[in-house]
Amino acid sequence: MTAKLSIDLDRSSPVPLYFQVAEQISEAIQRGDLPPGSRLDNEILLADRLGLSRPTVRQAIQYLVDKGLLVRKRGVGTQVVHGQVKRSVELTSLYDDLRRAGQEPATRVLVLETGPADERVAAILGVPAGAEVLRLERIRYAAGEPLALLHNWLPVGLAPLTAEGLQERGLYELLRSAGVRMRVANQRMGARAATATEARLLGERRGAPLLTMLRTTYDDQGRAVEHGSHVYRASHYSLEVTLIER
Amino acid sequence: MTAKLSIDLDRSSPVPLYFQVAEQISEAIQRGDLPPGSRLDNEILLADRLGLSRPTVRQAIQYLVDKGLLVRKRGVGTQVVHGQVKRSVELTSLYDDLRRAGQEPATRVLVLETGPADERVAAILGVPAGAEVLRLERIRYAAGEPLALLHNWLPVGLAPLTAEGLQERGLYELLRSAGVRMRVANQRMGARAATATEARLLGERRGAPLLTMLRTTYDDQGRAVEHGSHVYRASHYSLEVTLIER
DNA sequence: GACATCAGAATGTCATGACAAATATGGCCC
DNA sequence: GGGCCATATTTGTCATGACATTCTGATGTC
Missing domain, CATH: 3.40.1410.10 (Chorismate lyase-like)
Structure with missing residues (x-):
């Protein structure tokens, strides 16, 4: 299930590129464009389509994996987690x-x-x-x-x-x-x-x-x-x- | 306070290099060789001395930052945290x-x-x-x-x-x-x-x-x-x- | 003497390239 | 038809190089 998510990048913004990517993937998940279990395109393809390098795309994905939104498996790919995770561990009052x-x-x-x-x-x-x-x-x-x-x-x-x-x-x-x-x-x-x-x-x-x-x-x-x-x-x-x- | 910690690498081991580095730094902290507040050598020097690339050293340090053992500040350096953090969030029973x-x-x-x-x-x-x-x-x-x-x-x-x-x-x-x-x-x-x-x-x-x-x-x-x-x-x-x- | 400016040092971000390891898939053989 | 094996796919790890950003401290000026 290859999802066609559109990601806009602003290279003049002070916001890091990997963060822009991570945020927009995150929003797509929240919106439901990327339903639980759906697979992301592989890193190479994604990097190619966004005009970014693979490490940058990896950094974005890693960020979301750490937050519990995505799951990666070698040889398989990257998927949106099934169980709706509320939100990551955060320092909140x-x-x-x-x-x-x-x-x-x-x-x-x-x-x-x-x-x-x-x-x-x-x-x-x-x-x-x-x-x-x-x-x-x-x-x-x-x-x-x-x-x-x-x-x-x-x-x-x-x-x-x-x-x-x-x-x-x-x-x-x-x-x-x-x-x-x-x-x-x-x-x-x-x-x-x-x-x-x-x-x-x-x-x-x-x-x-x-x-x-x-x-x-x-x-x-x-x-x-x-x-x-x-x-x-x-x-x-x-x-x-x-x-x-x- | 530049600490002289010795790190042995085993390139034939299946254990990733960044993880070997992270573990040995972590042990040095536990042992007290790196007291709270002490500064690590900068990434470039560390990479050079270990015969590794900077991204690999960064990955090791990032791993320990995520666990709450180290603190990084741009323009300053990497330090061992002061307050003794018990242990990171883990999935334990x-x-x-x-x-x-x-x-x-x-x-x-x-x-x-x-x-x-x-x-x-x-x-x-x-x-x-x-x-x-x-x-x-x-x-x-x-x-x-x-x-x-x-x-x-x-x-x-x-x-x-x-x-x-x-x-x-x-x-x-x-x-x-x-x-x-x-x-x-x-x-x-x-x-x-x-x-x-x-x-x-x-x-x-x-x-x-x-x-x-x-x-x-x-x-x-x-x-x-x-x-x-x-x-x-x-x-x-x-x-x-x-x-x-x- | 106090404040502003500037240079140095360190981490942050990003690109490119390469090989390794794990997984799933399909074909082949029995 | 079922099990084994080769292969393609995908992420994991690592190296090298470059520039940006931020903080500290020193220098210089008023």
Whole structure:
């Protein structure tokens, strides 16, 4: 099933060619032009038709393979995956996820202050114990319902954070626009029963099951930029990730 | 800080050169020969010294960047990440995780039978509703304590599964050795309170918080090879993943 | 002394060419 | 008709060469 997908290239654009190719193949898959299981033309032919070299086409395909959209097999070819994979593993915040899902997220900032780091937080963030760190406590709502209780610690001076900014744009977006380039995150998920305080803030009864998440995010150079300890109402939220084996 | 790491290449080996390079750099990092923050030699010099081309060296480095061990910055160089990243996102089973952690996992097989698939499972596995599928129910123990209740559905005829095999080697290892090549998994995590049955099997009290996981694994060609619905004792287990932004 | 400009260094992107390895397909033989 | 084998196809790996882009640091000017 050779699909005839048309790809326009703009060689004057600063966007890399392999990325232009990858994006347009990705769009064709989303549109349904390339149904699951369909075969792409082979790399040589594709390169020839696009006026590109094979390595460039390979790079584009590899990018989509890493995202879980395509599957390659030597001697066979490249196919669109069958099972609809939601989306690749990405460094997103709850805020991003909600926005993407079309829900209107709202935030109430409970705490936004600097103070000395306790031993645990200092070790995680890689600062001396007792050094000043920014502490953040928020409630996240979706569709008017409380959804999660968010607790964060950040090194001071990383980005100018205000309660207004946090309410309107979310922590990750603020960090990104301040030039912080987040690259790796370590995330641990668990569950436990709600304490009385948590139950009150989230509108659950005491002892209700909560989904917990500990996350530490590192930047470009491996420096910790954020540590979070969050609890989600299990009745209203679950976390999804896609794992890909190289 | 130019590190002098020695890399031996075996050109007669079937192992790709880029992979040999990547593994030996990775080992040097684990050993501590390349401490966090240290800079690698630049790609051109490295290629020259190893007698390889720059693309091959780049491929090796890219592989480690994807695993979260290295960080590259244009105009600067390649560095070992600071924060110790545990391990990359991998397609592993609970059995693998426990083995790696040094715990001796044990399994009790409760159910191992074929039967008609209900509508939900049929849709997930991509088989006609009512088709025969393999159903599996197990309890996983670690250090003598019950840890999780595992529920799986698989297409029939994928691999010869026996209760003995499952007890000794785990599901994923059995699938792998049967030639099933798992590539992508979609995983959803949540939490809920234990039912009476679950509480009894796991040695918790009724209503205790459980970590839940739904996972569907796809192979090479995007065909679903396994669907699981598992519950873990939140008091004894949490799930860790590492996210990497390309 | 502070700021702007410029040069060097490193990775990012892309092209061309070649051979190796794995898979599926078809034909041949039994 | 079924199984084995040669072959064509396709991706995997590797080499060489070139130019672009970005960041750092040093130099020079005001």
